[in-house]
Amino acid sequence: MLSLGLVACSGPSSSVGSQKVEGTQNQPSTSSQSRDMSPVTDNIDRQGKPVVYQVFTRLFGNTNSNNEPWGTIEKNGVGKFSDFTPQALNAIKSLGTSHIWYTGVPHHAVINDYTKYGISNDDPDVVKGRAGSPYAVKDYYNVNPDLADNPEKRLEEFEALIERTHAAGMKVIIDIVPNHVARDYHSLSAPEGVSDFGANDDTNVEYARDNNFYYVVGEAFQVPKAEGYQPLGGEVHPLSDGKFDEYPAKWTGNGARAAQPDINDWYETVKVNYGVKPDGTYDFPILPDEYSEKTYEEHAAFWDGKDLPDSWYKFRDIAHYWIDKGVDGFRYDMAEMVPVEFWSFLNSSIKQRAPDAFLLAEVYQPDKYRAYIQKGKMDYLYDKVGFYDTLKAIMQGKGEVSELVAVHKEISDIAPHMLHFLENHDEQRIASPDFAGSAEKGKPALAVSALISSSPTLLYFGQDVGEDGSEETGFGDPTRTSIFDYVGVPAHQRFMNGGKFDGGKSTESEKELHNFYKDVMTIAATHPAITGKYQSLHALNLGVSNSKYTEKQFAFARVKDEHGLLVISNFDENPTGLINLIVPSDLVDGRDESIEVKALLSHDAINLEKDGVNYQTTLSLDGLETKAFAF
Template identity: 60%
Template sequence: MKSNKANIYHVFTRLFGNTNTTNKPWGTKEENGVGKFNDFTDLALEEIKKLGITHIWYTGVPHHGIIGDFPEIGVESDDPDIIKGRAGSPYAVRDYYQVNPDLAVDVTKRMEEYEALIARTHNHRMKVIMDIVPNHISRHYVGKNNPEGVEDFGVDDDNTVEFDRNNNFYYIPGEAFQVPDPRNNYRPLGGEKHALSDGKFDEFPAKWTGNGSRLAKPDFDDWYETVKINYGVRPDGSKDFDELPEDSKNWDWKRHFEFWQNKDVPDSWKKYRDIALFWLGKKVDGFRFDMAEMVPVEFWSYLNSHIKNRNPDAFLVAEVYNPGLYRDFIFKGKMDYLYDKVELYDTLKHIMYGYGSTDDLPLIFERQKDIAHHMLHFLENHDEQRIASPEFALNPWKALPAMVVSATVSTSPTMIYFGQEVGEPAAEKAGFGDPSRTSIFDYIGVPQHQKWMNGGKFDGGQLTDNEKALRNYYSEILNFTLDNEALSGEYADLHSFNRIQNQAYGSKQYAFARWSENQKLIIVTNFDEHHWVNTKLQLSPFVFEAWNLEIGEREISEVMFGKKKTTLCVFESFVEIDLELGPWESAVFEVK
């Protein structure tokens, strides 16, 4: 009995294969090491697949700003004054038609090495996702690898005006860009001398900064290493392009594609369409779109319908943090999935901290009933604190009830971040990156992940028994979601009913039912760190009626971890099961 679930392994490509353990703050790649495409060996990929993974999101693939020269390919170092860290932000893309040279063993064949990684991933029956960053690009964008007929960003812009619908950038006419004043004693490269590090960067006229700052001298907390892309939205917020009709939310992607045929769209739309189609031509299976809500929804209708026209099965994930925009981006923008950060992730994080309540969960799932399938669930990603960091949960086992809930509560995909499954705490002081988040800006090692890599054996040989057990627990959860068809079926809350009916069931527990025609599951979790749960859990009247169980008593088994059995009693008007859960314990009971 298979489900239709997807499980994503989000991996920071530059860090995955790095076995160097030096971890010097602001260390060079020679000092601290750097991972390569080729580190994703057949053995590594098969072990990732066995974890229960269907898709790998390779982060940091496009060529972005980096400190260091690559004379073999005619690429000069970026300016440290507009680079965060030494290795650079993967979200300050410098050339969309080439890959990060740091990731190649032979930089002259870097694209071939990435294409080989795509093919290896497919050979292990997983699909490939990569980033497209539509809202902004590197302040030092140099398109040296453009396909024939593709003009670089800004080449045809009229930079004497702040806005023109076909300009790729917004300008600050008559003013030169100024590097922001540093804060908290920050110095590029940690103070190391560099020929380009002089507090200046030549850009005239200045462009708007990636996060929308209209200052020629942005603030240090602005995304000063990037410039904002102009999609035809005027500085006053009005739109200089055709808008979608209200009923477009009911259209399929084919109707959206037809809508944009023969319409005059801003030049930036075409540039990003061509970028996406280029990577589809490299056999990439989908994209994760950075900060999608900062780009108009009409553009997403245009881009995603063109992507689906090329590959109807393309897997499209977007970073959107405003719940009020979710439905527009799903139904009008034709996104497959959106980050469920602001509602589910933040709520689960509060519960893990110890001051949140599971009473908030049914409200979220009720609000999202019509879009539940489209909400990507996660407990870690490159922007969030590591669960095991002292600043968050400290103990990685504390997150496992939340992992069970997020992975099994709906038909939506589940994502984990590499190292999460072995309790990575991200404690290193890497340079620009802060402890508690594995740095995306620096050359650094990922110690817990390195223990699992075990020098390229990918067998967990350096992990403790407790760490191996943690990874096995994740594997049990993820594989269970793939192998049980009830998780592609119906959902019903059991929590609210039991909170009213049962004083022994509290705000640290969560229970719900999932079922299909052939399978019925009761899923229960205990978020309490110290206390056992001993009670009789009841099915809600809705589930009681839907399941139509025969009156009587029967034994039922726990099927995710296979550790226990209990008794289910069916009476004329209600159903209850004997429930005993330890601290942080979860169970999935199958009713036959």
């Protein structure tokens, strides 16, 4: 989610200028540069970790390169569900992908006229950008009409995409945004008996347990003002008049309680009420601490038969609706703004229906991580505030590897649950000047991020070809690829090559980068040691005399049964010189005086030689190079 509406964001890294069926409450519910770039169709022998490929669905297949600021769908084009052809899906899978996160699928507010399909027009005064924020959902029981070749058949087209994704050997994730909905939520497609959010609310009170929203009683909503900002860039629009009819005003999505929210508030959305009173106390049963150790089944049994706030059932039924359509999991936006007890209720109900469902949550407060995993029954959380932020500083030349080792150790007990990423829709592109200024600087970071843990790795579309997010698209500033406007993504479009997805128009540096991503992510997805024990070799090697190992290099290992993985990355743009790398004998079979380890990337194999109680080898790294070995 976002602040001033000018940033794509749910997380703290954003900055201004840069988002029930009624009556059923108690029912259960060689050189990489010369390698062939063609898509890989062979099945992956997946013995490693999950790999999530996040695609901004509206942008992925768009071949239009106009990129006019505030450009219409006709001028700038839009991607469709149908662009995810077998060739496209195979190219995604070749990056080790197990799950595709199709971002922006649920029907959200857009500035496009679909009235002939019975869809009401959305007011630009409470829509961010021309294409709208994917986190201002207007109808949870249907999908974005922009994404369909035939908007009347949009749901059927998405169901066909689910089938194609499954046929390609991958699973489907979509967003659910329980904390807030669009200011003008109205479902055309809800099943019989399902009422809209707020339809039965008592609007004469600020709060009632079974109200879906909070109200500013007796005051009308007023559109926020900001100097220099005009919806649609100032273009004349019949609904763009600085007004939006809402009486009484509702609390804004980020919890702002004013009838006129600030322009930095999430003013295009309204806060959902889960039975949390305005003073912060709870109007529902508290989950006992011992449930941190209990199973999904025991959590589901705890909630069975209890009378709970109406919003809980509404979102339970939405999640079940999509699971029943074949969706394999969810990414939950701003999960920390919704009580842990609700997540226990929702996630245990999902796991009863789909035990393998993939449940990923956006949580940015480290002191809440364990509660949302253990009591909230999340499978995975973003490792943003610790791992990503520290790794970003190292990539920018502002941090030391020892800091990364320390923050990773702090969450060692929950490390398998902490998803790693270098880019997503909220974060700056690595190649953008405000981040690293070069996609090459992401190479050692990718290897470390993807191989240090058994937790899933997330890749954002265009990351593997060095997309820099430099387009001026209208709402918000560059460095992030816009999620609010219609835009083409140039580096990705070159790789797409008119639908061949073979890199045919990519530059040589883009091809080399893409192949490096394929190599690293193949290790992550297939190497058995990825799910084994992690051991940092950093402190051990920092103290080695006559070695060029410094705070700009990171060596670590992973071991499982008879499989071992040794990784060393160089964050320096300059070559290292000779490094005397020490490897503890307890990581390898210490009976042999010399052990040959196999090269997994484009470099030579090495021998580990016994040196007292440890093994050692001598190697060097080029600038920004990673070497990975199997033993």
